[in-house]
Amino acid sequence: MPNTAAVPIAGNRFLIVGGASLVGSATAAELLDHGAAEVALFDNFAFGSEAAIAHLKDHPRLRLIRGDVMRMADLLAATKGMAGMLQLAAFMTLSMDRDPWGGLDVNIRGVQNALEAARANAVRKVVFASSNATYGYGPGVAGDLVETTPFHSHGAPPAAIIYGASKIIGEQLCRDYHRKHGLDYVVLRYSTVYGERQHYRAANALYIIETFDKVKRGERPQVFGDGSETKHFVYVGDLARANRMAFESAASDVAVNTSGPEPITTLELVKLVTELAGGGAEPEFVGNESGKVRLTSGGAFRIVHDEAERAIGWKPLVGMREGLGRLIAWREGNEGKQA
Amino acid sequence: MPNTAAVPIAGNRFLIVGGASLVGSATAAELLDHGAAEVALFDNFAFGSEAAIAHLKDHPRLRLIRGDVMRMADLLAATKGMAGMLQLAAFMTLSMDRDPWGGLDVNIRGVQNALEAARANAVRKVVFASSNATYGYGPGVAGDLVETTPFHSHGAPPAAIIYGASKIIGEQLCRDYHRKHGLDYVVLRYSTVYGERQHYRAANALYIIETFDKVKRGERPQVFGDGSETKHFVYVGDLARANRMAFESAASDVAVNTSGPEPITTLELVKLVTELAGGGAEPEFVGNESGKVRLTSGGAFRIVHDEAERAIGWKPLVGMREGLGRLIAWREGNEGKQA
Numbered sequence: 238m239p240n241t242a243a244v245p246i247a248g249n250r251f252l253i254v255g256g257a258s259l260v261g262s263a264t265a266a267e268l269l270d271h272g273a274a275e276v277a278l279f280d281n282f283a284f285g286s287e288a289a290i291a292h293l294k295d296h297p298r299l300r301l302i303r304g305d306v307m308r309m310a311d312l313l314a315a316t317k318g319m320a321g322m323l324q325l326a327a328f329m330t331l332s333m334d335r336d337p338w339g340g341l342d343v344n345i346r347g348v349q350n351a352l353e354a355a356r357a358n359a360v361r362k363v364v365f366a367s368s369n370a371t372y373g374y375g376p377g378v379a380g381d382l383v384e385t386t387p388f389h390s391h392g393a394p395p396a397a398i399i400y401g402a403s404k405i406i407g408e409q410l411c412r413d414y415h416r417k418h419g420l421d422y423v424v425l426r427y428s429t430v431y432g433e434r435q436h437y438r439a440a441n442a443l444y445i446i447e448t449f450d451k452v453k454r455g456e457r458p459q460v461f462g463d464g465s466e467t468k469h470f471v472y473v474g475d476l477a478r479a480n481r482m483a484f485e486s487a488a489s490d491v492a493v494n495t496s497g498p499e500p501i502t503t504l505e506l507v508k509l510v511t512e513l514a515g516g517g518a519e520p521e522f523v524g525n526e527s528g529k530v531r532l533t534s535g536g537a538f539r540i541v542h543d544e545a546e547r548a549i550g551w552k553p554l555v556g557m558r559e560g561l562g563r564l565i566a567w568r569e570g571n572e573g574k575q576a
Numbered sequence: 577m578p579n580t581a582a583v584p585i586a587g588n589r590f591l592i593v594g595g596a597s598l599v600g601s602a603t604a605a606e607l608l609d610h611g612a613a614e615v616a617l618f619d620n621f622a623f624g625s626e627a628a629i630a631h632l633k634d635h636p637r638l639r640l641i642r643g644d645v646m647r648m649a650d651l652l653a654a655t656k657g658m659a660g661m662l663q664l665a666a667f668m669t670l671s672m673d674r675d676p677w678g679g680l681d682v683n684i685r686g687v688q689n690a691l692e693a694a695r696a697n698a699v700r701k702v703v704f705a706s707s708n709a710t711y712g713y714g715p716g717v718a719g720d721l722v723e724t725t726p727f728h729s730h731g732a733p734p735a736a737i738i739y740g741a742s743k744i745i746g747e748q749l750c751r752d753y754h755r756k757h758g759l760d761y762v763v764l765r766y767s768t769v770y771g772e773r774q775h776y777r778a779a780n781a782l783y784i785i786e787t788f789d790k791v792k793r794g795e796r797p798q799v800f801g802d803g804s805e806t807k808h809f810v811y812v813g814d815l816a817r818a819n820r821m822a823f824e825s826a827a828s829d830v831a832v833n834t835s836g837p838e839p840i841t842t843l844e845l846v847k848l849v850t851e852l853a854g855g856g857a858e859p860e861f862v863g864n865e866s867g868k869v870r871l872t873s874g875g876a877f878r879i880v881h882d883e884a885e886r887a888i889g890w891k892p893l894v895g896m897r898e899g900l901g902r903l904i905a906w907r908e909g910n911e912g913k914q915a
Contacts, residue, residue: 337688337749337752338688341684341685341688341745345680345684346680349676349677349680373726373727377726384730385730387712387716387726387727387728387729387730388712388726388727388728388729388744389726390726390727390744391723391724391726395748395749395751395752395755396748396752398744398745398748399745399748399749399752402741402742402744402745402748403741403745405727405729405737405741406680406737406738406741406742406745409734409735409737409738409741410676410734410738412734413676413734413735413738416734
């Protein structure tokens with residue numbers, strides 16, 4: 238056995254837990270394109286959808302497993318013979334707010350179950366989808382966000398803090414399995430994902446779709462506050478590549494940021510979406526809506542992805558103009574199919 | 577009904593979850609002394625001990641309930657008719673390291689169960705025992721630690737980070753129950769507790785006992801590193817008073833630090849314990865032991881308790897010299913009874 242945590246894609250089998258999703262389907266395609274012997278998408282379809290994987294489901298090397306991260310038996314069966322496991326299954330902030338019982342089950346015990354199954358079946362490497370939510374929210378989140386940046390939570394909504402802390406715990410469960418059982422892993426801290434087959438459950442990514450829909454209806458898009466608030470998105474294809482490279486690299490026991498090339502202000506984002514939608518009215522500046530979970534940052538920030546380049550050789554390739562163009566082209570071609 | 581979250585002690589019934597403990601028994605005595613109609617100690621005796629409550633168990637207004645925070649039925653039965661609930665049940669870092677499954681159950685789902693039972697039985701106020709572990713570990717933890725200080729975790733052991741993050745989640749579950757169900761609560765962020773009937777599961781408090789035992793055996797006490805590392809303890813009687821005042825105060829929906837009057841360096845602590853033990857050899861400076869979870873801080877820090885005075889009118893009264901004197905007097909009187 239080589240003394241490295243590298244797991245080549247070609248000829249190996251991979252399990253994607255929470256696979257019937259935006260990132261799951263894109264990563265499945267990436268791994269299949271690189272010669273994976275099999276990619277199995279494990280999902281309970283609570284949030285995942287048949288639509289998200291419709292383009293893939295007849296692929297001869299793709300398998301769909303209906304299972305639940307809360308059932309060890311499902312995970313033990315699914316991990317058998319797998320060289321790598323990508324753990325994506327999670328509640329995000331909006332769903333955590335609606336159901337903190339289910340969210341804490343999935344984001345903590347679900348991760349623990351998945352790691353235990355990987356250990357029991359000697360899966361060679363786990364890639365865990367963490368989040369820049371591990372840096373938290375509010376005015377403290379400013380400047381360069383690097384992997385040692387602490388977790389700021391003062392004043393943020395409970396569900397957002399619970400989500401961020403659940404991801405911190407998920408990362409540490411990976412570290413604990415590495416220390417106690419030698420399980421190799423890479424944690425990728427995703428920033429907000431957008432792209433083709435965009436889902437409707439991430440508070441920040443949803444904003445792109447809402448803005449686009451308003452412009453297409455001839456309405457003025459809305460900017461909350463003065464529009465100077467920073468967002469830092471990452472294109473789904475870049476993340477699929479990051480997941481693949483995390484398996485392939487010799488790196489283990491490391492957590493790195495995977496963000497897009499550059500942050501964007503809310504106002505720039507709205508203007509860009511409006512332009513790519515074919516033009517429209519000037520944005521309307523509005524106060525914060527009540528009753529809606531919005532995740533605000535204080536000062537300008539930038540998620541630094543240098544460490545990902547050092548650890549797994551990855552950097553983002555798709556900027557906001559190109560990525561949003563692809564999302565919008567998909568959306569325009571698929572609008573009739575949306576619920 | 578008065579429009580205040582104040583719950584007077586006299587004539588009311590209180591439940592202490594995780595009650596067969598250092599803080600639980602001291603708080604029970606405090607509430608009974610202030611006229612509580614009943615204090616019920618709820619414990620599964622996984623960590624709690626009969627010894628910790630031996631001095632109380634024949635008290636006519638004290639009741640002992642064998643129950644588990646993982647069983648809703650136990651909690652629903654126990655919370656019935658209670659005006660206040662103190663939630664203490666938790667795994668600390670050392671036990672979290674040994675059993676992260678049990679620790680995450682108790683520290684997260686257990687808190688959720690206790691809050692749900694309190695809501696279902698209309699308990700008027702919950703006091704939740706959080707920790708200064710919500711500020712984390714390592715070099716980032718320096719200077720004045722106030723309630724808005726972020727959570728630093730880089731480089732700390734997995735179990736310590738999991739413990740701190742589990743307390744952050746526990747606090748947010750309280751906030752969530754307040755927002756969604758109007759449940760009044762006060763979070764107290766305890767620093768490391770010491771005092772009579774000291775238990776043997778807190779990494780930092782254990783150091784006091786270990787040092788005392790070495791001195792009594794005529795050995796040189798050990799100082800890890802150069803002895804400049806900060807510790808900030810709180811005397812158990814001060815915490816019992818803080819718990820009582822949190823119930824009595826009109827405050828709700830707030831989290832405050834409850835620490836001792838002043839921090840102490842490791843070297844000062846060892847010298848003070850040696851002096852109070854009747855003198856002994858000079859301390860030995862040693863490197864960090866391998867294989868043992870030790871929680872180190874970086875620079876000097878001080879836990880600021882001003883906010884507790886504003887919110888619940890509390891400040892610590894017992895300094896290290898007095899509190900250690902009481903612990904040692906108890907220890908010398910009880911040495912034969914220790915396991």
